[in-house]
Each structure stands twice: as structure tokens, then as C-alpha cells.
Amino acid sequence: MKRHFALAGVCLCAGAALAAGPVSKxxxxxxxxxxxxxxxxxxxHDSAVQVILDDHSPQAAAADVARLRTVIEPVELPxxxxxxxxxxxxxxxxxxxxxxxxxxxxxxxxxxRPQRIRVRQYTFKDPGQWRGFFADTQAQQALRRTDIDTLPxxxxxxxxxxxxxxxxxxxxxxxxxxxxxxxxxxxxxxxGAGVYWFRTRLFRFEDDALVQESAGYDWPALHLxxxxxxxxxxxASGQPADLSPLxxxxxxxxxxxxxxxxxxGRPFRLILHSDDWPFDASNQALILILQDLSPGGASVRSWTxxxxxxxxxxxxxxxxxxxxxxxxxxxxxxxxxx
Numbered sequence: 001m002k003r004h005f006a007l008a009g010v011c012l013c014a015g016a017a018l019a020a021g022p023v024s025k026x027x028x029x030x031x032x033x034x035x036x037x038x039x040x041x042x043x044x045h046d047s048a049v050q051v052i053l054d055d056h057s058p059q060a061a062a063a064d065v066a067r068l069r070t071v072i073e074p075v076e077l078p079x080x081x082x083x084x085x086x087x088x089x090x091x092x093x094x095x096x097x098x099x100x101x102x103x104x105x106x107x108x109x110x111x112x113r114p115q116r117i118r119v120r121q122y123t124f125k126d127p128g129q130w131r132g133f134f135a136d137t138q139a140q141q142a143l144r145r146t147d148i149d150t151l152p153x154x155x156x157x158x159x160x161x162x163x164x165x166x167x168x169x170x171x172x173x174x175x176x177x178x179x180x181x182x183x184x185x186x187x188x189x190x191x192g193a194g195v196y197w198f199r200t201r202l203f204r205f206e207d208d209a210l211v212q213e214s215a216g217y218d219w220p221a222l223h224l225x226x227x228x229x230x231x232x233x234x235x236a237s238g239q240p241a242d243l244s245p246l247x248x249x250x251x252x253x254x255x256x257x258x259x260x261x262x263x264x265g266r267p268f269r270l271i272l273h274s275d276d277w278p279f280d281a282s283n284q285a286l287i288l289i290l291q292d293l294s295p296g297g298a299s300v301r302s303w304t305x306x307x308x309x310x311x312x313x314x315x316x317x318x319x320x321x322x323x324x325x326x327x328x329x330x331x332x333x334x335x336x337x338x
Contacts, residue, residue, distance in 0.1 A: 034083050034106050037117060037158065037165050037191065038074060041085060045070040045196040046092075046219040048255060052299075053213040065255060067092035067219060070196070072104075073134035077143065080122075081105040086134045101127045103148065109157065116167060119156040122148040151178060156189060164192030172205070181205065194218065217273075220254035228253050228272055230288075230322040234262055238317050246318070250325060253286065259293075262318060267293040272322055274306055286311040288322055 047068045070089045077084045080103065089100040103122040108115060124130050125147055133139050153173025158165045168188035175181035183202050190197040195218065202212035229250050233243040249258035253274040261267050271289040284306040290313050291299045302313035312321040 030083055031108050033117060033160055034108065036160070037106065038083060038085065040165065040193060041191050041196075042072050042074060045072070047196060047216045048219050049214060049216040051212075051214045052301075053210065055211040068216065069095065071134060075103070075134055075140050076137075077103070077140060079145070081107065083107070088132070088134065098127065098131055101130060101133065112157065114159065116157045116159045117165070119158060120150060120152070121154055121156070122150045124148055151175070154185065154187070156187065158189065158191075164190060164195060166190040172203075176202065183211065220252070225252035225254035225256070226274070227251070227325040228256070228322045229325045230258070230270055230272070230320050232260065232270070232318060232320045234318045236263070236317075240314075243319060251322070264317075266297070268318070269293055270320055272311075286322070288313045288320065290315055290318075290320060 045068075047070060049066045049068055068089055069092050070087060072085050072087045075084050075086045083106040085104040085106070087100070087102045087104060088098050090096075090098050101124055103124075105120040105122065107118050107120070109118040130136075130139055130143070130147075133143075151174065153171070153175065154169060156168055157170060158167035166189065169186055172184040174185040174187065176183050176185055183204055186201040186203065188199045197215075197217050199215045200213070201210055203210055227250055229248055231248050232246045234246040235242040235244070246262070247260060249260065249270060251258050251270065251272045253272050255271065255273055257269055257271040259267065259269050269289075269291040271291070273287040273289075275284050285303045286306050286308070287301060287303045288311045289299065289301050291297065292315070298315065300313050300315055302311060304311045310321060310323040312319060314320075
């Protein structure tokens, strides 16, 4: 498991027994929902991945955002199922070294109400042997059942919502590590036209405590970003009544960030997201994150509906408020003052 970005992709399922039987080939027509999902999911996705929480390494959440390139393409594996995708994920700066390779078998689960698309995930026992699998027809013909593993508990259950599909794993069945389960994975995914968002959370079995969380979202299209001005205040006494202006920073709302230090020397980072962040596609929001970069430092997140045009977050000794640098006509400049 790689530090900082281990949970960036969907599913941690190597080392488990292969599930019984593929989807029956008796169905001659692919359901429309599966056809639509495959069309939206397939292609090359340019994503940003950020670790939000890591109890093993508090500094991980303060690390720079990683850029991922994910290729998803249909492959012909009739013995596995009639509708199978291959996913290969690499770090943008290391294109020749895939960090994740998985087969995705799609089928309709009619036993669920409402019915959903079940995505069974298969990992390769020897990933390096199958690099570039989507473009290698000889490799597709050579692949055998004994070359792959799966864990049914890591199935994704997706349902249509308008022109998008979303869902994730259910319960505590997606365990990690599979040989000695101490934690379980909660995975969520949203796929649509121009939308490829995912979030992975790792929980302890003993107390269901969240110990690691990461989120992936579309790499920011900066020409769509808006510049925000963030006013930062600081209190030497730690009392809210003593907060006074410290500095102002400008950041873009598509993952823009600014590093600064408080007068007591502690380093901080401010990050601002809007519709680039996998928050809630049906309810666009501004998300403000404040991170204390000192050892053992805390992080806080705050959100507000994007129509509010402003968002604020506070910690014990400081707070920040962000609003558009170029205020719209219906937002008075006075409304940005404390």
C-alpha cells in the first residue's frame, strides 16, 4: 500500500478467492443502463487526488494534490462476462508505471430494490504482466481465470440519477488487508459527462473509527475557475473577541491553495473548492479547508451553498472568510467585512 495516495482508486481487493461464475451470456442485449454507464465511464480521465485524513501520517493530508491519469476501456472477455471494462491508473508524472490495474464486470442486480448496476472488481495476480491490457488483444485472449482475484465485498452498486451514475460499496465487507482484516473500505463513485469523482474512506473494525480518507475529482479546468479573496484573522489570546486582521490571500475556487504562517510561527494552508470537488453534484457548494501544517496539526472543513458566494471556517486561534475578488452586482463589498 503506497503512502499518501493508497486509497485514491476504487477498491483494495487483491488476494481474495475468485467469485463463482460470470454473468450469463443468455442475455443477448446489453441493458440500456449498462450501455450508458460504459459510455460515460470509458475514456481517459485526468484527476486530482487529495488525502484528507491519515491517522498514520498527519502530514499526508497537507501534501500536494496528486495528478492521476486513468484509462478505462471495454475489453472482450466472454468467459468473465459480456460487459467488462479494464481500468489502468498511473501518476501523471510516471506514465510508464501503473499504480492500479483492475477489471470491472458490469451486470444488473435485479434482486435489489430499486435494482442497481453491480460492478464486480478483479485484480491481477501479476499486474506487470498485463500492463496496457486494454490495447493488447493477444493479452486479452491469453488471460485465464487463474490470473485474477476478486473480493465480492468490494462490489460497487451504482444507480442512475438523471444523466449520471453514483453509488459505492455497502457495509463492512470490503476488508483490508484481505489476509488479516483489521479495517474495511467504504468507496463511493460518481460518473457522468465530464464528471469522474471518487472518495475512499478506511475504518477500523473494532470501533468504526475513520482512520484514512481521500477524494478524487476532475483535474481543475482553470479557465472555468473564479478568483476568490480570503481574509484571515488571528487571535493572540485564542479568544474569538480578540480576532484581528492578519492578511489576505487570493485563490482560485478549483482547488486553489495558499500557504502562510501565523505570528506564532505555525504554518497553515488554505484550500478552496467549488464544483471541482466531489461534494454533492445536486447541490453545488463552496468548500473551504484550513490545515495546520505543524506536527499533529488539525484540519477543519466548512461549506456553504455556492449561491451564497461566501464561505468561512474557524479554528481556535484564527478564522478565514472567502468571497469573489470581483464581486457580482448583487453582493455589496461591505458584506465581505467582518
